[in-house]
Amino acid sequence: MDDSNSNTIAARTHQFSPFNNAADPYKKIRLLLVACIAVIALSCWFYDDQQVAYDSDQFISHPKVGDIYYLDFRLFSDNLRPSEKFRFAKVIDITGNIVTLFYGNFFYLNEKSMFNSIRYGHFRYKKYFSTYRNNFTRQQIVNLKKSNAIFKVERPINNKLHGNFVKPQQTKITNNTFIAGKQENITGNSYLKATNINNHLQLALKYFKQSAQLNYPQGQINLAQMYLREDLEQQDLTQALYWLKQASLQSNKSAINKYTIVCQQIENCDINDFYQDLIDAGVNIRFNKTNMPKFRLN
Helix, strand or coil: CCHHHHHHHHHHHHHCCCCCCCCCCCHHHHHHHHHHHHHHHHHHHHHHHHHHHHHHHHHHHCCCCCCEEEEEHHHCCCCCCCCCCEEEEEEEEEECCEEEEEEECCCECCHHHHHHHHHCCHHHCCCCECCCCEEEEHHHHHHHHHCCCEEEEECCECCEECCEECCCCCCCCCCCCCCCCHHHHHHHHHHHHCCCCCCHHHHHHHHHHHHHHCCCHHHHHHHHHHHHCCCCCCCCHHHHHHHHHHHHCCCCHHHHHHHHHHHCCCCCCCHHHHHHHHHHCCCCEEECCCCCEEECCC
8 A cells, every 4th residue: 555545544534533623623512512411410300309308398397188208117117028118108187286197008129119109000099008097296207207217208289199199089979968067167178278368267267166066077177176276376175175076976087086186185085985975976986906996987
């Protein structure tokens, strides 16, 4: 091969080399774009991570029925199998300072499998969550979050999370029958949620009283809940017990559970007398081995 051909091949090789900055003037621009994309991706990941942490803290401070807790159950129990690490819990009731949870019946190895179980609709199964009531004070819930036993909290929107429903769907039954106290209870709930109105809590209290006095069970429960609030001057555990008992005598399961919780906070409250009053009124109650009440309502 003569020298002229060798020089031509070398020149061409040099000209198209992808590592030659002079032959590739856009290389630095491409590298800069790749770096920018990487920075943006990391920033988005960091922002999302911070947002999840912030939301979790807010949901813990202001819990709502339906909130989903991610639990590291190794911090709850020492008697677990190697594959039993993580578990879900769901807030099913809030009575004054007490938050009641149902634990999920399944364990997971990691957070990814937990996330996928929601996406795949596992929460829609009726028996996904245990029906055993686990009661915690709000401060205990806060402490569990601080210790990372509760490491994440999510709040479903319109009963959906990660694109799927988080409880079994039920056929909606429209009932147009007039029930005394029902409309007053609806109005009370509307004012309770109307945080843009300065005296919305007092207005909610007014309508819940009207509903309760008309012997509407849910109105009686909501009135009792108002008497349990610490941010109202009307806080009165005795009044809360009274209205919960009125709803319980109508075989309202939620009221019976709430009465049991509040009764434990009052020194002179005898829960056995309460159960006896229910039995005398014809409310059908049975107990399991742990002496926790279960209800078979007529």
